[in-house]
Amino acid sequence: xxxxxxxxxxxxxxxxxxxxxxxxxxxxxxxxxxxxxxxxxxxxxxxxxxxxxxxxxxxxxxxxxxxxxxxxxxxxxxxxxxxxxxxxxxxxxxxxxxxxxxxxxxxxxxxxxxxxxxxxxxxxxxxxxxxxxxxxxxxxxxxxxxxxxxxxxxxxxxxxxxxxxxxxxxxxxxxxxxxxxxxxxxxxxxxxxxxxxxxxxxxxxxxxxxxxxxxxxxxxxxxxxxxxxxxxxxxxxxxxxxxxxxxxxxxxxxxxxxxxxxxxxxxxxxxxxxxxxxxxxxxxxxxxxxxxxxxxxxxxxxxxxxxxxxxxxxxxxxxxxxxxxxxxxxxxxxxxxxxxxxxxxxxxxxxxxxxxxxxxxxxxxxxxxxxxxxxxxxxxxxxxxxxxxxxxxxxxxxxxxxxxxxxxxxxxxxxxxxxxxxxxxxxxxxxxxxxxxxxxxxxxxxxxxxxxxxxxxxxxxxxxxxxxxxxxxxxxxxxxxxxxxxxxxxxxxxxxxxxxxxxxxxxxxxxxxxxxxxxxxxxxxxxxxxxxxxxxxxxxxxxxxxxxxxxxxxxxxxxxxxxxxxxxxxxxxxxxxxxxxx
Amino acid sequence: xxxxxxxxxxxxxxxxxxxxxxxxxxxxxxxxxxxxxxxxxxxxxxxxxxxxxxxxxxxxxxxxxxxxxxxxxxxxxxxxxxxxxxxxxxxxxxxxxxxxxxxxxxxxxxxxxxxxxxxxxxxxxxxxxxxxxxxxxxxxxxxxxxxxxxxxxxxx
Numbered sequence: 188x189x190x191x192x193x194x195x196x197x198x199x200x201x202x203x204x205x206x207x208x209x210x211x212x213x214x215x216x217x218x219x220x221x222x223x224x225x226x227x228x229x230x231x232x233x234x235x236x237x238x239x240x241x242x243x244x245x246x247x248x249x250x251x252x253x254x255x256x257x258x259x260x261x262x263x264x265x266x267x268x269x270x271x272x273x274x275x276x277x278x279x280x281x282x283x284x285x286x287x288x289x290x291x292x293x294x295x296x297x298x299x300x301x302x303x304x305x306x307x308x309x310x311x312x313x314x315x316x317x318x319x320x321x322x323x324x325x326x327x328x329x330x331x332x333x334x335x336x337x338x339x340x341x342x343x344x345x346x347x348x349x350x351x352x353x354x355x356x357x358x359x360x361x362x363x364x365x366x367x368x369x370x371x372x373x374x375x376x377x378x379x380x381x382x383x384x385x386x387x388x389x390x391x392x393x394x395x396x397x398x399x400x401x402x403x404x405x406x407x408x409x410x411x412x413x414x415x416x417x418x419x420x421x422x423x424x425x426x427x428x429x430x431x432x433x434x435x436x437x438x439x440x441x442x443x444x445x446x447x448x449x450x451x452x453x454x455x456x457x458x459x460x461x462x463x464x465x466x467x468x469x470x471x472x473x474x475x476x477x478x479x480x481x482x483x484x485x486x487x488x489x490x491x492x493x494x495x496x497x498x499x500x501x502x503x504x505x506x507x508x509x510x511x512x513x514x515x516x517x518x519x520x521x522x523x524x525x526x527x528x529x530x531x532x533x534x535x536x537x538x539x540x541x542x543x544x545x546x547x548x549x550x551x552x553x554x555x556x557x558x559x560x561x562x563x564x565x566x567x568x569x570x571x572x573x574x575x576x577x578x579x580x581x582x583x584x585x586x587x588x589x590x591x592x593x594x595x596x597x598x599x600x601x602x603x604x605x606x607x608x609x610x611x612x613x614x615x616x617x618x619x620x621x622x623x624x625x626x627x628x629x630x631x632x633x634x635x636x637x638x639x640x641x642x643x644x645x646x647x648x649x650x651x652x653x654x655x656x657x658x659x660x661x662x663x664x665x666x667x668x669x670x671x672x673x674x675x676x677x678x679x680x681x682x683x684x685x686x687x688x689x690x691x692x693x694x695x696x697x698x699x700x701x702x703x704x705x706x707x708x709x710x711x712x713x714x715x716x717x718x719x720x721x722x723x724x725x726x727x728x729x730x731x732x733x734x735x736x737x738x739x740x741x742x743x744x745x746x747x748x749x750x751x752x753x754x755x756x757x758x759x760x761x762x763x764x765x766x767x768x769x
Numbered sequence: 770x771x772x773x774x775x776x777x778x779x780x781x782x783x784x785x786x787x788x789x790x791x792x793x794x795x796x797x798x799x800x801x802x803x804x805x806x807x808x809x810x811x812x813x814x815x816x817x818x819x820x821x822x823x824x825x826x827x828x829x830x831x832x833x834x835x836x837x838x839x840x841x842x843x844x845x846x847x848x849x850x851x852x853x854x855x856x857x858x859x860x861x862x863x864x865x866x867x868x869x870x871x872x873x874x875x876x877x878x879x880x881x882x883x884x885x886x887x888x889x890x891x892x893x894x895x896x897x898x899x900x901x902x903x904x905x906x907x908x909x910x911x912x913x914x915x916x917x918x919x920x921x922x923x924x925x
Contacts, residue, residue, distance in 0.1 A: 343825075353823030360833045369828035370810055767814050767824065 194259035209250040209261055210238055214707055220263050221272060221301055223279075223390055224339035225251040227706045229349060230388070235339055236275050237301065241265055273305050281313035282362075283391075284334040290392040295700045297390035298337060320365065325375035327552055328397055328545035328696075329383060333365050336393035342366060342385035349689055351664035352495070354379045366393075378498045378766050380663065382491035382687045383545030383569075383696015396545050396697060400572045400579075406537050406565075407450045414537045415453040416446050417517050417596070420461060421543035421607030421692035422570045424718040425711075428699040429574035430584045435714035437722050440589020443597075445577050446541075447590060456592040457540065458599030460517030461606040461615070463740070464488065465731035467757050468510045468612075469619040470748035472682055476653070481505045483658075483673065483680040486612050488512045490550035491687030491696075493761065495663045500670050501763035506683075509758040511563070513606060514540040514547065515556050517596060518563030519756045524744050525596055537565045541573045543607065543695035546687065555759050569697025595736050601632075601723030602731040608716035609661035609691035610637035610644060613684040617648055617657070618730045625651040632729050638720070640690060640712045643669050645680075657682045662689035693719065779804050780812065784819035793820050794830045798837055807838040835876075843878045843885035845923050849901045852891030860899035864888055866913035867901075870920055883924065 190205040199216040208231075213220050224235035233249030240250045241262040250263070262268070279298070287293050302310070320333040340357065343366060347353040354368050354377040368377045386394045406414045427438040446454045472484050487493055487508040496503055511519065518540070522533040540547060544567075550556065551564040568576070577584050592598070602618055605611035614634045621629050636646035637657065642665040648655045658680045660666040666685045672678040688695045690712030701711045723729060731737065745753045783800035787793040797816050801808050808816075808831050817824040831837040849855075849864045864875060867886055871879050878885040894900045897909025908919060 347823065347825070353825050356823070356825030356829040358829055358832050369813070369824045767810075 192255045192257050192259075194255050194257070194261065196261045197263055203255055205255070207255050209240055209242075209248070209253045209255055209259075211707075212255050213240075213250065213261070213263060218263055219704060220250045221304065222251060222703055223297060223301060223337065224341060226341045226344070226388055226703050230339070230341045230344040232340060232344075235279075235337070237272055239268060239271060241268055247271065269305070273307060276301055276305055276307055277309070277312045279337050280307070280310050281315055282317050283337065284317075285310055286335075290335070291395045291398075292389075292392035292700070295702070296392060297702055299391075300702070316362070318363070318365070323367075323373050323375075324397060325373040326379065326381065326397065326549075327375070328381035328548045329374055329379070329386060330395050330397050331367065331374060332393055332395075333367065334393075335391045336366055337391060338364060338366060339390060340366070341388040341390065342394055345384040345388040349662050349664055350380065350382060350384055350495075350687075351499075351667045352378070352380055352382075355385065372768070376768050378764065380491045380494040380498070380687065381546035381549040381696075382663070384688060386545065386696050387694070387698070387700065390703065396569050396571065397548060398572060399548065399566050399568050400576050402566050403539055403568055403572075403576065406539065409537075411535065412537045413452050413531055413535055414450075414539060415455060415521055416449075416451040416539045416541060417455040417457045417460065417514055417521075418442055418446065418541035418573075419457045419514060419543055419547075419607065419692060420604050420611075420719060421695060421698065421715070422541050422573070423722070424607060424693050424715040425543065425698045426570055426574060427584075428701075429571070430577075432585065434701075434705075434709060434711060435718045437718040438584075439722065440591070441584060441587040443592050444587040444590040445573075445582055445584055448582050448587075449576060449580055451539070453593045453596075455517065455521065455596040456599055456603075457514045457517055458603035458606070459592075459596050459734070459736065460513035460515075460520070461603035461612075462599055462731035462734045462737050463516050463520070463757070464510055464513045464606075464612075465602055465615050465619050466737060466741070466748045467516070467753060468508050469616050469623060469731075471508055471510065472616065472620060473624060474749065476655075476681060483683045484508055485683045485685055486616075487759075488606065488612055489546070489685060489687040489692075490544065491546035492663060492666060492685045494546065494549070494764065495666065495687060496685075497761055498764045498766055499663075499667065502674070503670055504761050504763065507761055509754075509760070511556060511757055511759045512547075512550065513603075514542065514567075515550065515563045515759075516757050518556075518565075519558060520740070521596060522558065522561055522563065523756055524740060527744075528595075533559070533561055538563070539566045539568065540564050541570065542567050543570050543692045543698045544688075545569060545696040547697070553759075558756060571697060571699060574699070595739075598734065598736040599726075600731055600734045601726035601729035603734075604722045604726065605719050607692040607719050608638070609686050609689075609712075610634075610639070610659045610684065611691065611716075611719065612686075613637045613657055613659050613682065615731060616682070616684075617650075617655075619732045620655075621648070621650050622730065622732065624653070629730075637684070638716075640710065640716075642689075655682060656680045657684070659684045661686045661691050663687055665689070690716070776804050777815070780815060781819065784816060788820055794822065794827055795834075798827070798831055802837060805841075807841045809839070809841075838876075840878050841882065844883050845903050846885045846887065847901060847903050848887050848889040848892065849875075850890070850892045850894075850899065851888045852895070854891070854895035855899040858898040860901075860911075862913050863899050863901060863911050863916065866916045867920075870917055884920075 233252035238250040239247035423439040427436040602615035660669040693715035
């Protein structure tokens, strides 16, 4: 029996489990206490003092870290509290650049929202000394602008705790404190994995993706180039949010329509690349299983995870699947298979990927992801950047008709769609591996044991005579835990899926920003994943090996999965990376 | 360098002693200061890896507390008193002049390793305000224009 605590908040009686914070209890009573440094499940440190409440104690308490107690009488809305919060906010503004109009977080900024909500009427009330910092834009993925930083430490918590990377932290003291990497190094020079979870955690514009929209506009304007595009599975599960649609609304048809209206010559779909990945990765797995190869085999779709493994767990490099990630495979096929079919010189093709991910920007530049001196993918924009382009182009996204992706490299199965959610790659692989190994037809294609938002999931799947033990981890801190248990011999698996971001790609570092308040009300990981599972459910084909265009690709071009040509075009290599650069 | 090897061995001992303790970064950094006189990057990396924490954490602590120095101390350590009496008598101008002459900020060491410059609290010689010390030598009733000549004595 759970121990319940009774308290009163602003005259409303609430009953909550012991250990609940006043902030959570207030939410239950329908009261939104303002917060800035608080981020559910990530950061609870009571630092910004925006969530102060009056419990009759000598000093105001920070509701985000204040546990409820029996008979507590909490006031959240008194003249003194309102004044204290406003002064707090005005002091934060006194060292903030306040350049909202050209800020990428204009209208999604929590600081801006707070000023609006709390009735700040003079942003210069405490005009005085200000710190000015150089903007760090050397990383291909992430820009840090400390002129907009409010020192809430949400990014630090995401990097350190959620991702077990910890390449940023508070440096210095007092007024001179800033969040950055040690020894004044750029994010580009430390062992950052480019995942962008810091961006997703940031309440302001202090962190944002490195913008590639200008380069893409230039490409679209270049008539000498064949500019083709491919969006990742997870993009369709979240893009609608940028246009006011409810979280979890799949917008696949509108996405295809919008990309076509932006002027891309061909609108392909990374879901096709995902189906291709399953063919290659599934075959690689069966090969390792039957020929005594290195096990557990670990998936390689997530570039943040790959860089994490290369840097922090290099002893697991032999375990990584040699498969390129889906959009890199698709890029490679566009510049070979499609180019040949269409009679286009690959030098004249530019591949743009729309990804839920900031690490994909880094991945696209990896020299090994190229063929004949041409990168497989030329530019990567995030879901957020695509939304900006759609807005800039004046496209009425919400009222767009549903359109299809272009044939061949845009045709996919349900297995490709679920790649965007944690567990999705594993499930897609199991559907194909089962049928390939046993020769039998799966009566139930849903492997629900690997679905859901739990940090590490395990399942045992009977494939013919063989029990295949699989595990799924999302968020690199969870991956680290999982790998530790494998390294120590405590756990033995055949196949592991890792996605670098918690929740998988649907909540990747390039996805629409979800405010701290919103995260208290719903779980974006679950809602966005549900959109993908719904798409999968509605697809006539749900197994990658049943995709006719993939079958044709093998029949007419690659031969068979893991063939010599497939290896040349669709597989890659990894190398250990130093943790410190001196 | 056998000398350095011994220092790193001492550091490893200090790390082993505190490993697993809550808040181990502080005491290990203190021991590292005693061993090396400062806490450079490779020392901090060793501490981070040894204690199983991040370099960001170690570096954050080392820049929060003024007792930790990120660079070696110069041959001559200059302390300018910014205590109340000296401050009122214009010691900020002495400090500014020193910064200008040495081309460093307070808390730093010159590139040639000759001088470290610090702003200090009361040195207990208020009667001589404004005061600075170079090594064990005390200089009182200073004016900014005396500074270059004093520095020259140590530059030789």
